[in-house]
Amino acid sequence: MGEAVEIFSTNGVLGRGSQPDFNKCYWYEEEIDNDLKWSFALNSVLYRGTSEYQDIALLDTKHFGKVLVIDGKMQSAETDEFIYHECLVHPPLLCHPNPKSVFIMGGGEGSAAREILRHKSIEKVVMCDIDQEVVNFCRRYLTVNREAFSSEKLHLVINDAKAELEGRDEKFDVIVGDLADPVEGGPCYQLYTKSFYEQVLKPKLNHKGIFVTQAGPAGVLTHKEVFSSIYNTLKHVFKYVLAYTAHVPSFADTWGWVMASDQPFNLDAKQINGRIDERVSGELLYLHGESLISSTIMNKSVYQSLMKETHVYTEEDARFIYGHGRAYHA
Incomplete structure (x- = not known):
């Protein structure tokens, strides 16, 4: 560069x-x-x-x-990046009974790894980003993540996430999709497809494993761009799929994430708060049990769209963000 x-x-x-x-x-x-x-x-x-x-x-x-x-x-x-990264990382880790290993798809800026490493039970984090230049850039300029980049628990891999998962024998408790938005011509829209979720990602989850992905804008006027499609695609692969949202001021919109697992999610505010106190080092700035539960309740317009969505992401039929x-x- x-x-x-x-x-x-x-x-x-x-x-x-x-x-x-x-x-x-x-x-x-x-x-x-x-x-x-x-x-x-x-x-x-x-x-x-x-x-x-x-x-x-x-x-x-x-x-x-x-x-x-x-x-x-x-x-x-x-x-305000703490809003996005706390919402991406902590819900799946708090819902998992005892997360020890995490695979991050993307995440080159290091913020997702930073939040994951706050969990005391974590033994290994594999961060796989395709772009060495982005990682070097963020390591140099984003000083808030220097401690995460230097952690012995973090294993940084420069590779395509699909190829990396396919080539690994190990499985993970949580897989995180900290990917760029699906932009036409971009490097990662294929990591939102049904075939990838079904054939590559899901087999790499341990029993009771959880997958979470950022899922694009989720506002009243924007949720049909990709959010509802990602949600519906995951419903075709996992037994339990949970969408949730939060407003991110710098994005000028409400943002969406989707969690998926073959085990049901136990979202009790008191239990979540207890797990935050027991498991997480330091204080979360945005997320607590009550806000996590409220974030899963969609307004009527978005809820109806999620229930009625029929589009499934494929390599031949993808949706892109403008x-x-x-x-x-x-």
Whole structure:
């Protein structure tokens, strides 16, 4: 990856490698739909480059702190990434009776591993990301995750998650899908398909194993993009599937996750709170038993869509999230 900075002005590109005047106001702009954009002011563009697989940028924003952007899509923001990562990681680990081993698909920024390693029972975490450049980038710039990256329990693998799971004999208590959104032409949409879940992922779960994946935007106006399809696809593979949501301010939307297992989920607020106290080091900032239970209750519109969804993800019939982002000079 190069150190070139590419900034856009309202009149066009200022030029790759040109150094903007950061005393002026710059903005990051992400297209959510053809007629909808999400933008916020920048202090600076800390880094922008391209790996073999993806465009990568680290932005210093005025409102959300440091923001990681991959392929023009917001991945996490310094001020509220704990919401996304606590919701991704802790529900499956708290529902599992005694989680010891976890496999992360993706997760190159290290935040999912950080949250997993807070569980005292964890003995081994395998983090498999396809992009060495992203991992190196995050290890260098996202200082909040340095302790996780240096943990002896973390085994970092650079590989395609499907190939890595296929090539491993071991099974895991929990498998986490900390993947980029399914974007057309992106590297990971096949990891949301029924054939992958059924033939590759599920056989790698131990008895009572749990799979969880991020599942895209889940708002009233956005949940049909991919969230309902991912939920329905997993229902064709696992006996018990549970969707839950939370509002993530920097994503400008409600976000969705889906857990799946062949064992029923025991979601009792008192029990969950007890397990947090017993199992997790430090204090969770967002999640507790009551909020976890409430997050599984959908509003009427989203609930009805989940119940009526018929689309199943396949390699030939995938759904994709629209959008890309850019930084420009105001």
